[in-house]
């Protein structure tokens with residue numbers, strides 16, 4: 087009998103249950119996705135540039151767990167709101183309270199278990215799909231990553247089973263505590279609590295202090311190390327929730343209190359929509375803000391590692407493009423590139439040495455990168471001076487000639503590519519014109535140049551590197567492992583950073599997906615009630631356009647606050663990486679503007695979808 | 705001659721699509737309401753009263769026939785024009801679900817004024833005034849959940865009256881009220897009708913409330929069955945109504 091009633095009403099409200107299943111499923115899938123990385127120690131340690139990566143993931147699990155608890159409690163309370171009126175009706179018809187309580191308990195649990203099964207399947211699928219996509223994009227083999235990871239599976243099952251048991255008990259207790267009348271009128275009751283001034287004050291104070299302490303810890307991560315991560319987690323997370331629980335109702339109440347604003351057009355209704363479910367809303371918004379912080383943070387950190395490789399590869403190379411003995415094809419190709427600076431130097435090669443013309447080097451002295459010993463700026467660019475007075479300089483210490491100054495040696499070796507990989511153990515010489523002409527060999531040239539963004543020319547640079555390898559074979563008789571170009575350095579640095587970039591992107595995508603699903607859930611779960619309200623407004627003659635505008639406004643505020651808070655968290659949070667990354671804020675605008683665009687589009691999509699649900703077509 | 709506010713010609717309303725089993729809720733109904741008239745609609749449950757009100761109020765589309773309100777054919781009006789028309793010219797009191805439960809009573813009543821862009825300085829006295837008339841001034845700051853059914857109905861009436869529309873459409877406004885409150889609501893309507901030239905179309909089951917009207921249309925199975933006009937005083941009209949109702953009941957039971 088009980089089961090019959092239960093499944094019967096589930097059928098009737100299948101759309102609402104679908105919404106609920108969707109919300110829970112995504113949460114489970116994402117949690118599992120996170121755990122596939124978090125628990126795969128071998129993979130993490132083999133692929134991350136961050137030494138205490140496992141620890142970082144422990145902290146991540148903790149934050150995600152906390153956020154999930156908030157979210158699941160919010161989501162499952164939706165079951166209660168769906169069913170209480172009907173359960174109240176059964177009670178007026180004679181159903182015992184115990185039975186009804188039991189029904190609520192079972193229903194919450196059953197829904198939980200169903201979504202757990204679906205969620206795990208979706209989770210495995212998502213992990214596999216996203217991992218593959220990213221690996222292909224990053225040229226990252228990702229060995230040791232498993233989309234189906236047993237211990238993660240068990241952690242997810244245990245974590246959610248406990249959560250669902252708890253929420254089932256809470257729902258049952260909440261039903262048991264209510265009188266029949268309260269149940270019958272449950273759909274009309276506003277959770278519109280009067281907020282006491284001092285509570286708002288204390289809550290706000292708490293939020294500000296907690297977040298401030300967290301920010302301090304993140305900024306001083308260098309000294310605090312692990313303790314800093316723990317402090318930041320333990321303060322920023324609750325601080326964010328406090329912010330939304332105390333500040334948000336306060337702000338909305340304040341706006342509503344200003345009569346000239348509230349009594350303008352549909353404003354009274356728009357703000358009431360927010361105010362009405364503000365305590366539920368604050369849980370959602372806190373969760374969304376945290377997920378944005380985590381997701382955008384992970385992505386930004388990942389991308390920073392990416393840019394870091396660019397910066398690192400620039401550290402030892404003043405010139406982006408260095409071509410020994412350029413072919414005609416290469417020269418025509420480079421004609422189209424925009425060079426900030428370009429030079430051509432002559433040299434001659436014999437079995438003993440590589441000879442450069444002093445005159446040419448003096449007329450167009452090259453730039454080199456020098457190590458400064460200063461942590462803020464590891465290397466600096468120096469243009470060499472034309473201070474070569476001797477007729478001959480050499481690197482061969484057995485020779486009687488003047489020893490080549492260290493700076494000039496660096497210039498030839500690093501910038502003009504007269505290095506060991508290509509020329510073997512030939513000595514380097516700088517000769518005056520007369521002596522240079524006397525060397526019995528063909529004159530060769532080396533082209534060097536600086537471009538705005540050398541990665542734009544990746545293909546050509548790769549071909550040039552390949553040719554340099556052949557050149558090395560010609561000069562030394564064997565193929566070297568590398569040729570000493572900037573592009574080569576960049577590629578090898580990137581392959582080291584790839585694992586970290588992969589993790590950042592993988593988690594970023596996961597968290598942002600969950601964020602999107604939480605917002606979507608909030609929306610869809612309130613749609614049923616809102617349909618009636620919007621219909622009523624239409625009846626009394628509110629223009630379609632005005633109703634649309636009200637939805638734009640309401641959702642704008644829902645999107646705005648967590649977006650802002652999440653963004654600030656990320657901006658401050660990037661400071662944490664300043665002890666591993668050279669410039670954590672380089673190109674930070676890129677992920678952030680990407681996020682803003684996607685978030686903005688998602689907002690528009692959500693508005694359109696919501697308008698379709700609550701407003702009639704035509 | 706006074707202009708007509710409502711002019712209904714041969715209106716039909718059929719529920720259900722062609723393929724499904726159809727139900728004819730209104731069949732060839734025609735009548736007019738003149739400016740400043742107070743007209744009642746009576747008839748047994750399921751006769752089509754609410755349907756008629758919805759069709760007249762532009763909330764629902766008639767299947768066929770012509771409806772003019774304030775000289776405008778509402779069958780070709782655009783959506784926005786219809787919405788503006790409703791918010792400026794019409795005042796509604798529905799049979800069920802009237803108030804937005806996320807707004808206070810005050811905010812509910814103020815809504816039509818806000819929508820027409822009244823400043824909040826002007827809104828307050830107007831809301832207070834109408835609330836006073838209907839005896840709900842003390843519950844203005846409350847949410848609908850915390851007030852009684854009768855108070856809700858009066859709050860809905862206050863919202864329909866506050867912007868002094870050209871015509872008020874009311875569906876059973878006294879349904880949930882005791883006789884004293886029913887009386888004060890009907891008095892307010894009568895007052896608006898007599899001193900502010902507001903036309904009223906009132907659906908009711910209650911003969912006493914109906915006796916405030918000047919004219920009553922009786923509907924039976926979707927067709928106009930009879931029409932009576934007040935000639936003497938309210939007492940006599942009340943008796944007249946009761947007679948027609950008795951007639952109707954005897955037809956139904958036979």
Ligand SMILES: Nc1ncnc2c1ncn2[C@@H]1O[C@H](COP(=O)(O)OP(=O)(O)OP(=O)(O)O)[C@@H](O)[C@H]1O
Nearest residue numbers: 719720727729748749750751752753754755756799
């Ligand atoms: N949306 C609808 N779809 C199908 N039939 C409907 C619809 N609305 C009303 N009806 C039918 O039309 C008839 C008239 O309904 P209406 O609501 O107008 O009655 P009423 O006169 O207002 O009754 P009451 O006094 O009980 O409110 C009823 O038989 C009803 O079942």
Ligand SMILES: [Mg+2]
Nearest residue numbers: 753754799875
């Ligand atoms: Mg009706």
